[in-house]
Amino acid sequence: MKILIVEDEAKTGNYLRQGLREAGFTVELTNNGEDGLHLALQGDHHLLILDVMLPGMNGWQVLQNLRRQGKEMPVLFLTARDQVEDRIKGLELGADDYLVKPFSFAELLARVRTILRRGRSGTEATTLQVADLGLDLLRRRVTRGGKRIDLTAKEFGLLELLMRRKGEVLPRSLIASQVWDMNFDSDTNVIEVAVRRLRAKIDDGFESKLIQTVRGMGYVLEESAGA
Amino acid sequence: MLRRFSLTTRLTVIYTLVSALVLLGMAWIIAMTVSRHFEELDGDTLLDKIHLIQGIVAKATSPIDLRERLEDSLQNHPGLYVQIDDQAGASLFASSAFRFPDWLVRPPAGLSLQAVTTWRDGEQEYRALSALVPRHDPLGGDLRVWAALDTHHHADFIRSLQTTLWTYLALAAMLSGLLGWWVARTGLAPLRAMKTRAQAVTAHKLDERMPAEAVPIEMADLAESLNDMLARLQKDFQRLSEFSSDLAHELRTPISNLMTQTQVALSQPRNADTYRDILASNAEEFQRLARMVSDMLLLAKAEHGLLLPSAEDISLAAEAQALFDFYEALADEKGVSLNLTGEGYVKGDRLMLRRAISNLLSNALRYTPMQGQVRVEIGTTGALVSLSVENTGAEISPELLPRLFDRFFRADKSRSHPDSDGAGLGLSITRAIVQAHGGVAAVSSFDGKTRFTLSFPAR
Numbered sequence: 001m002k003i004l005i006v007e008d009e010a011k012t013g014n015y016l017r018q019g020l021r022e023a024g025f026t027v028e029l030t031n032n033g034e035d036g037l038h039l040a041l042q043g044d045h046h047l048l049i050l051d052v053m054l055p056g057m058n059g060w061q062v063l064q065n066l067r068r069q070g071k072e073m074p075v076l077f078l079t080a081r082d083q084v085e086d087r088i089k090g091l092e093l094g095a096d097d098y099l100v101k102p103f104s105f106a107e108l109l110a111r112v113r114t115i116l117r118r119g120r121s122g123t124e125a126t127t128l129q130v131a132d133l134g135l136d137l138l139r140r141r142v143t144r145g146g147k148r149i150d151l152t153a154k155e156f157g158l159l160e161l162l163m164r165r166k167g168e169v170l171p172r173s174l175i176a177s178q179v180w181d182m183n184f185d186s187d188t189n190v191i192e193v194a195v196r197r198l199r200a201k202i203d204d205g206f207e208s209k210l211i212q213t214v215r216g217m218g219y220v221l222e223e224s225a226g227a
Numbered sequence: 228m229l230r231r232f233s234l235t236t237r238l239t240v241i242y243t244l245v246s247a248l249v250l251l252g253m254a255w256i257i258a259m260t261v262s263r264h265f266e267e268l269d270g271d272t273l274l275d276k277i278h279l280i281q282g283i284v285a286k287a288t289s290p291i292d293l294r295e296r297l298e299d300s301l302q303n304h305p306g307l308y309v310q311i312d313d314q315a316g317a318s319l320f321a322s323s324a325f326r327f328p329d330w331l332v333r334p335p336a337g338l339s340l341q342a343v344t345t346w347r348d349g350e351q352e353y354r355a356l357s358a359l360v361p362r363h364d365p366l367g368g369d370l371r372v373w374a375a376l377d378t379h380h381h382a383d384f385i386r387s388l389q390t391t392l393w394t395y396l397a398l399a400a401m402l403s404g405l406l407g408w409w410v411a412r413t414g415l416a417p418l419r420a421m422k423t424r425a426q427a428v429t430a431h432k433l434d435e436r437m438p439a440e441a442v443p444i445e446m447a448d449l450a451e452s453l454n455d456m457l458a459r460l461q462k463d464f465q466r467l468s469e470f471s472s473d474l475a476h477e478l479r480t481p482i483s484n485l486m487t488q489t490q491v492a493l494s495q496p497r498n499a500d501t502y503r504d505i506l507a508s509n510a511e512e513f514q515r516l517a518r519m520v521s522d523m524l525l526l527a528k529a530e531h532g533l534l535l536p537s538a539e540d541i542s543l544a545a546e547a548q549a550l551f552d553f554y555e556a557l558a559d560e561k562g563v564s565l566n567l568t569g570e571g572y573v574k575g576d577r578l579m580l581r582r583a584i585s586n587l588l589s590n591a592l593r594y595t596p597m598q599g600q601v602r603v604e605i606g607t608t609g610a611l612v613s614l615s616v617e618n619t620g621a622e623i624s625p626e627l628l629p630r631l632f633d634r635f636f637r638a639d640k641s642r643s644h645p646d647s648d649g650a651g652l653g654l655s656i657t658r659a660i661v662q663a664h665g666g667v668a669a670v671s672s673f674d675g676k677t678r679f680t681l682s683f684p685a686r
Contacts, residue, residue, distance in 0.1 A: 100521070102513070102516075102517040102520065103517075104510075104513075104514055104517070152555070153552075154552055154555065154556075176553070180549070180552060180553040181549065182549075182550075182553055182581070182585065183578055184578065184581075184582045184585070185518050185521075186553070186585060186589055187518075187586070187589060187653055188554075188557060188589040188592065188593070189557070190553060190554055190556060190557045190589075193556045193557050193560050194556040194557075197556050197559075197560075215503075215504075215507030215508075215510070215511070216506065216507035216508070216509070216510025216511050216514070217507075217510065
């Protein structure tokens, strides 16, 4: 997957490039709007990450030009300003998502993956399997090593999210938003508690622990437990 | 159009118009009275003359005698003209050099000529009266007598009176206009004083006030309103500067922690796990800072009235239930029971309202002891929809209650709550959101319970 980043702040740009590369993406970085537009028109990027405030041509203008010339790749805006009008303007111009600085990298990564996944939804699996953990979406049933595990509705939702996005570190805010539809940061450790309780049901008594905490980032469900 | 003119001009014009109108009325009444008086006077004179003629007619022995007698007697009455006709309409006598108008001598049928009639002939003005006089000479029958007076001296008098009145009217109106202008200027002097005072108000001198006691009562209201406005501005301004200093202060501690931690870590080589730990701890701290900054921004926006909630129909019970689902794990952990009763609908922004209620719930959960209770009650009373969140637990002392909604205020600074990393902005945000919805946030604490109530205008 190829991503083009247009960001004039050198440090931010470099870290984003590094982070996304390490997450397995091919990344190109440029620091001004004209070059960004040129690269985007020439290349075959799957996603464009655009800063709004850019020297020369700003993010909106880049997006407008792109759309005018028939480029339909998804665009994620980064901005330091959080004005409702800005948000609306971005969405009207055809942006796919909008992140306000300061954002956490885990959040950005999760959003990037969400956007890229959107295009290729394909057939929705009705069962999910990670190692010996199985989740049956139709029968709302979870088993591990053949043993049935009872989960509450929200625990089921949380596990489904973790399993669908196995191997991805999911920040707390994303979990709150996807599972509970809470689109703001709670000042409590409620996600931590919820994950801990889910973990107690899924992992307790099993040799390999599937749900991992990545400190400072979030949670991930993956097979090959690092610890 | 009228707005273009100054108050002084308007008052002056109004004064002038009103006094002119009053004076005009007066002048009209005077002129009418005088001319009516003259008319009566002339009428009496004419009647006298008619009686005189009647006497002459009675004494006259023949038409010739009558003419002579009349001519004699009329010589003593300058300005009196007489015409006498007999029954057949033949003229018996007519003053020389005077002709009664035909409409008077031969009036159209049905027009009675009992009253005094006035008419003009060029410059002259005349009044006439007619009467039937019985004739005593052998011919018998009645004579029709007309007597007319030249009343030009009365007309002259009235004309000169009118001129005087008009002149006086014009002068007096002008004078009262001038007076009005002066009164308006003097009356409006306090306004100019207020203007001078207002010009002295700047961002640094917001304690300047209007002289509300020194201005007339009508303006005292305005002055007081302006003073209230200044007081509000001053308060807001003060809050804003407190806000900035709070912010700087609140940011200083975590930044200092981060800096120390990072520099200590860098001061000597360490193993990878230690670095990872430090970075993770830094990341957590940064997230807290980021959240604080965005919370502060939200509050700043709210204070500038920039929170523009969209208006959907929101079921408060549904929102509370969704939040119960969210906090279920946390409540379970502490053995705290969550209860929801009632239902109410408000118009507002779902995300914001949810956030407002969420802050109350997380606050309640934080301060509820193990096995405690959190109750959410929704109800509608009259035009108000209220949602209250009540939790059992230590009461909050009354003097702290009003400060609970203040930014960065923590009722219990010493005790650290492991399950909280809030910056003390939650309740401020709740209040800001509620106010943006036209509602009110309140808190009470007694009988081992603390209760936050949000009241919204009903849809």
